[in-house]
Amino acid sequence: MRRSRDRARRSWRIARALLSSQYATMLEYRAEIALWALAGVLPLIMLGVWQGSGAGVAAGLSPQALGRYFLAAFVVRQFTVVWLIHVFEEDALQGKLSPQLLQPLHPLWRYLASHLAEQATRLPFVLVMLALVALWQPGILPMPGPGRLLLAVLAIAAAFALRFILHIILTMACFWTERAAALDRLLLIPYLFLSGLVAPLSTFPPSVRALAEATPFPSMLAFPAALLAGEPVNVAAGFAGIGAWCALLLPIALLLWRTGIRRYAALGA
Amino acid sequence: MVRASRRSRLQRYRRTLLRFWGTALAAELEYGANALVELLAVLGNLAGSLFVLSLLYGNGRSLGGWSWDAALVVLGLYTLLDGFTSCLLQPNLSKIVGHVQNGTLDFVLLKPIDSQFWLSARQVSPWGLPGVLAGLVLIGVGLANATPPIGWRDPIALLQPLGLGFTLLLCAAAILYSLWFLMAGLSIWFVKVWNATEVLRTTLVAGRYPVSAYPPALRLLFTFVLPVAFLTTVPAEALLGRASTGWVAGSLLAAVLSLIFSRVFWRRALRHYTSASS
Numbered sequence: 005m006r007r008s009r010d011r012a013r014r015s016w017r018i019a020r021a022l023l024s025s026q027y028a029t030m031l032e033y034r035a036e037i038a039l040w041a042l043a044g045v046l047p048l049i050m051l052g053v054w055q056g057s058g059a060g061v062a063a064g065l066s067p068q069a070l071g072r073y074f075l076a077a078f079v080v081r082q083f084t085v086v087w088l089i090h091v092f093e094e095d096a097l098q099g100k101l102s103p104q105l106l107q108p109l110h111p112l113w114r115y116l117a118s119h120l121a122e123q124a125t126r127l128p129f130v131l132v133m134l135a136l137v138a139l140w141q142p143g144i145l146p147m148p149g150p151g152r153l154l155l156a157v158l159a160i161a162a163a164f165a166l167r168f169i170l171h172i173i174l175t176m177a178c179f180w181t182e183r184a185a186a187l188d189r190l191l192l193i194p195y196l197f198l199s200g201l202v203a204p205l206s207t208f209p210p211s212v213r214a215l216a217e218a219t220p221f222p223s224m225l226a227f228p229a230a231l232l233a234g235e236p237v238n239v240a241a242g243f244a245g246i247g248a249w250c251a252l253l254l255p256i257a258l259l260l261w262r263t264g265i266r267r268y269a270a271l272g273a
Numbered sequence: 274m275v276r277a278s279r280r281s282r283l284q285r286y287r288r289t290l291l292r293f294w295g296t297a298l299a300a301e302l303e304y305g306a307n308a309l310v311e312l313l314a315v316l317g318n319l320a321g322s323l324f325v326l327s328l329l330y331g332n333g334r335s336l337g338g339w340s341w342d343a344a345l346v347v348l349g350l351y352t353l354l355d356g357f358t359s360c361l362l363q364p365n366l367s368k369i370v371g372h373v374q375n376g377t378l379d380f381v382l383l384k385p386i387d388s389q390f391w392l393s394a395r396q397v398s399p400w401g402l403p404g405v406l407a408g409l410v411l412i413g414v415g416l417a418n419a420t421p422p423i424g425w426r427d428p429i430a431l432l433q434p435l436g437l438g439f440t441l442l443l444c445a446a447a448i449l450y451s452l453w454f455l456m457a458g459l460s461i462w463f464v465k466v467w468n469a470t471e472v473l474r475t476t477l478v479a480g481r482y483p484v485s486a487y488p489p490a491l492r493l494l495f496t497f498v499l500p501v502a503f504l505t506t507v508p509a510e511a512l513l514g515r516a517s518t519g520w521v522a523g524s525l526l527a528a529v530l531s532l533i534f535s536r537v538f539w540r541r542a543l544r545h546y547t548s549a550s551s
Contacts, residue, residue: 035463039469039472040472042472042476043471043475043476045475045476046475046478049476049478049479049491052479052486052487052488053329053336053486053487054329056336056337056486056487056488057329057334057336057486058334059328059330059331059334062332062334182304183306183307186307186310186311187310189311190310190313190314190317193314193317193318194317196321197324197325202321203325203328207328208328212324
């Protein structure tokens with residue numbers, strides 16, 4: 005009893021120290037993070053294209069629904085960005101991973117903390133951008149009620165967890181090749197076109213939509229975005245989908261980590 | 274005498290460039306698996322872009338007054354320029370930030386060669402070529418099916434839109450280069466902005482669609498602030514044989530001005546540069 009309480013207290017201390025130190029680092033880079041936030045404007049550009057085309061109305065989406073959806077997609081995208089492979093590649097190549105392996109803490113926790121800290125740094129920039137869009141087209145700002153908002157935040161967090169796990173699997177390629185970051189470009193493509201980032205899934209032809217929904221990508225974006233936009237959506241099925249994908253991918257990720265780290269040790273010796 | 278020295282200088286730069294690219298290619302070809310990754314990325318992006326375009330065009334709709342085939346030309350030009358970016362701009366200009374951060378820019382400045390030339394042309398990557406090829410194919414397909422049809426039987430009449438289109442494509446490349454150089458060069462002032470160039474790359478995605486597909490406010494933005502219109506829409510109109518004098522002149526002017534501006538900008542940046550240690 006006492007031991008488990010000690011352990012919980014220790015985890016809490018570690019988490020707090022990691023998050024606050026990573027947050028301080030990220031604040032140092034806030035100019036860059038503002039630029040990254042700006043780099044996420046793709047859904048807004050696509051909103052422009054879709055508003056100018058009759059395709060949205062043909063699929064039964066009113067201009068307002070279209071605007072809300074893409075704005076929600078913009079927010080979801082901002083808080084589910086994962087750049088693990090790029091930093092990990094550098095750390096593995098330059099040997100910065102080695103001192104981390106000596107610490108009594110799984111190195112992936114540190115990367116997770118730095119992603120969370122980056123999101124906290126990003127928040128004010130995203131709010132400013134949302135305010136600017138709201139000035140431009142006041143009608144399209146999603147206004148979910150408090151219950152919906154809470155569910156949407158949870159869904160975004162779950163989507164981020166799923167993306168992070170998927171990226172761990174990809175990142176483990178760093179142990180086998182020197183230029184693994186190029187793989188990120190490949191993973192980005194199905195994410196871009198199947199997640200609902202550039203086109204709402206309801207505009208897809210039924211066969212392509214079925215194909216997209218068989219992949220984990222719509223749960224990473226379309227589901228939280230629909231929730232945030234206030235569209236009718238099957239909440240339980242959405243969360244169950246994310247949970248199932250996480251349960252499937254997490255063991256693979258951990259297994260790859262274990263095999264990969266053995267190779268890394270072999271390289272260093 | 275002056276002319277002779279200028280010619281020898283030009284020759285020296287040409288020889289240097291060949292040597293640069295020879296070594297860069299040799300280094301890049303070490304990573305053969307990247308060719309596969311890039312090829313897959315280009316094909317995947319192309320399939321995705323065509324799919325989204327087909328969603329927008331379904332049921333006989335048009336986009337901003339552009340037919341499907343005309344929009345293919347725009348998409349082709351975007352793919353082509355994206356390939357050009359991967360070949361030349363990205364491998365070179367994204368490294369400026371690192372030079373500033375690590376202080377290795379000093380070594381570049383000490384070389385007996387123009388620093389802007391070195392920073393812009395030192396590397397070349399073959400991995401953009403699939404994009405260039407795919408872009409050319411798309412442009413060809415779009416032009417062959419465009420209405421009114423381009424007169425293939427009359428080569429002289431064909432020459433004019435192709436020549437004008439090619440000139441405007443060069444202008445687009447010049448504008449794109451200046452934008453990239455500007456974003457990368459800003460790191461002299463703000464050391465921390467690595468990836469500013471990535472931002473540029475993601476916002477230029479807007480060039481996949483003709484600029485008239487956007488709402489008026491965005492159209493203004495994409496013409497005067499972020500000149501996406503000059504990158505893809507204007508050359509596409511010239512290729513389709515419906516260029517307007519105003520846009521052509523604007524494109525030429527924008528290209529010349531942006532090149533001059535990049536030069537002036539770099540001079541000022543160097544005056545501001547105080548090396549890493551100070």
